[in-house]
Amino acid sequence: QSGFITTQGGNLLCSKIIHLVxxxxxxxxxxxxxxxxxxxxYKSVAFPAIGTGQxxxxxxxxxxxxxxxxxxxxxxxxxxxxxxxxxxIFQTNMLKDFYEGMKKREGSDLPRxxxxxxxxxxxxxxxxxxxxxxxxxxxxKVDLATFQICGESQENVDAAGSWIEDLILKEQFENTISDExxxxxxxxxxxxxxxxxxxxxxxxxxxxxxSPPYIKIxxxxxxxxxxxxEVQKMVQKIKDTEEERSRAExxxxxxxxxxxxxxxxxxxxxxxxxxxLEDAKxxxxxxxxxxxxxxxxxxxxxxLQAKDDKGKTILFQRxxxxxxx
Numbered sequence: 001q002s003g004f005i006t007t008q009g010g011n012l013l014c015s016k017i018i019h020l021v022x023x024x025x026x027x028x029x030x031x032x033x034x035x036x037x038x039x040x041x042y043k044s045v046a047f048p049a050i051g052t053g054q055x056x057x058x059x060x061x062x063x064x065x066x067x068x069x070x071x072x073x074x075x076x077x078x079x080x081x082x083x084x085x086x087x088x089i090f091q092t093n094m095l096k097d098f099y100e101g102m103k104k105r106e107g108s109d110l111p112r113x114x115x116x117x118x119x120x121x122x123x124x125x126x127x128x129x130x131x132x133x134x135x136x137x138x139x140x141k142v143d144l145a146t147f148q149i150c151g152e153s154q155e156n157v158d159a160a161g162s163w164i165e166d167l168i169l170k171e172q173f174e175n176t177i178s179d180e181x182x183x184x185x186x187x188x189x190x191x192x193x194x195x196x197x198x199x200x201x202x203x204x205x206x207x208x209x210x211s212p213p214y215i216k217i218x219x220x221x222x223x224x225x226x227x228x229x230e231v232q233k234m235v236q237k238i239k240d241t242e243e244e245r246s247r248a249e250x251x252x253x254x255x256x257x258x259x260x261x262x263x264x265x266x267x268x269x270x271x272x273x274x275x276x277l278e279d280a281k282x283x284x285x286x287x288x289x290x291x292x293x294x295x296x297x298x299x300x301x302x303x304l305q306a307k308d309d310k311g312k313t314i315l316f317q318r319x320x321x322x323x324x325x
Contacts, residue, residue, distance in 0.1 A: 013254035026051050026062055030069035037082045044084035059094045063101040093180040173221035175228045181238045182213040196227050248275040258317040266317050
């Protein structure tokens with residue numbers, strides 16, 4: 001009747017999981033969960049982009065519905081327990097929809113204390129600045145080939161010219177790759193494109209100001225195919241990196257791994273190493289190799305001790321952040 005079921009966190013890094021019964025009214029579902037969290041005195045909650053998976057709802061509509069529900073909840077003066085509301089977005093192409101939704105609500109009347117709204121705005125502002133598009137021009141010098149055709153008659157010369165043109169056109173091919181992540185290509189990726197263009201004698205047109213941005217590759221079919229595969233690999237690498245960073249951020253918000261420094265204090269690992277340690281623990285891996293200040297350490301995840309190549313031992317700590325939430 002409530003539209004959701006609450007279970008224990010299981011193997012996930014949270015104390016509770018709220019399972020929603022499918023409903024096209026995303027705003028209503030978010031409101032019910034927020035009210036339940038406040039009622040149960042939970043301190044934090046994290047939402048995925050509800051409805052954008054198998055339900056195939058529009059990301060922009062989902063963003064508006066989720067943010068409307070959160071703004072309405074945050075505007076209430078009676079909220080005492082729920083302090084942190086997160087929206088976890090793994091699909092980078094949806095960031096624009098949530099960022100635009102935040103911009104529309106910048107003037108919303110919220111309580112005086114700094115809330116999730118200001119933090120979420122700053123997050124999307126950083127994402128927007130980081131992905132600011134720049135104009136990129138890939139220049140290609142074309143070496144012209146000149147054919148001189150001699151024949152017994154003009155008709156024969158014209159026929160030979162048409163035959164050569166047909167051969168050239170049959171070998172020509174064009175492929176367009178569209179992906180939002182192309183907008184994130186930096187100088188290193190641009191250099192790779194320029195090198196591919198030069199080595200494979202193709203023409204590469206990069207347009208990153210349109211939505212979605214695209215790369216158009218033209219040339220002989222076998223070369224276009226080769227370059228297209230390389231471009232897809234570049235896009236996939238960016239996607240994998242961004243998903244890994246997003247997951248590392250999520251894990252870091254739930255648990256923090258630390259190592260003992262020379263001064264006796266414990267220092268937090270970077271977020272990627274933090275995720276690797278937590279993944280190893282969840283997989284019940286006994287040993288893992290990590291780097292600390294350029295030195296390799298073999299970590300025993302059962303004893304939370306690590307040794308370097310010289311036998312130096314340091315201690316590790318695992319500090320959950322969601323206790324009591």
